[in-house]
Amino acid sequence: MSTRIYTKGGDKGTTSLIGGTRVHKSHLRIEAYGTTDELNAHIGECKDLIEDEATRKLLLEVQDRLFTIGSSLACDPIKEPRIRIPDLLESDVTNLEKEIDRIQEQLEPLRSFVLPGGHPTVSKIHIARCVCRRAERCCVRLELESLEVEGLILVYLNRLSDYLFVLSRFISFKLGVPEIHWTPRTT
DSSP states (O other): OOOOSOOSTTTTSEEEOBTSOEEETTSHHHHHHHHHHHHHHHHHHHHHHOOOHHHHHHHHHHHHHHHHHHHHHTBOTTTGGGSOOOOOOHHHHHHHHHHHHHHHTTSOOOOSOEESOSSHHHHHHHHHHHHHHHHHHHHHHHHHTTOOOOHHHHHHHHHHHHHHHHHHHHHHHHHTOOOEEOOOOOO
16 A cells, blocks of 8 residues: 555644644745745746747756755754755856846847737746746745745745746747737826
8 A cells, every 4th residue: 555645734734844843834934835836836837838948958957946945945944954955056046047148149138028928838937937936025034034045045036037037038039929018008
């Protein structure tokens, strides 16, 4: 018989962090890694919708990094030094920056705000970008509440949202779909 997926440990609204500390499921730390997990699911769908193999490969790497971030966020910071979890590296941020620069070279300069849409894949990337910003805000709230977030997590999520914005423009370009420029109503 296989191990059951349910433990019933969370039936009263609490869960365990890595390290065993019990917290309410509404705890900021749970919100942060839950939002990161949601982002990972959206990135997976984006990867499934995009045909460009180099982009798919990078998005798979991003998913791996998001699991790393989730592991860090799910860890009790007091017990973390004794627990071995994967590390996020400066090179992870640098890789995103290199890809942003590479694909941005192929795009027209941005002259106005761009509205999400034009193609389902482009819209999906924008959704992932918005969830990424929410994950970033959750981590900032953790920091503000002195609940410890590794600084590189904030940098990575910030850069990832930049990458997703540029990726949405790049995929529009690759698909031959015109970007939807925002023209503010001034009447």
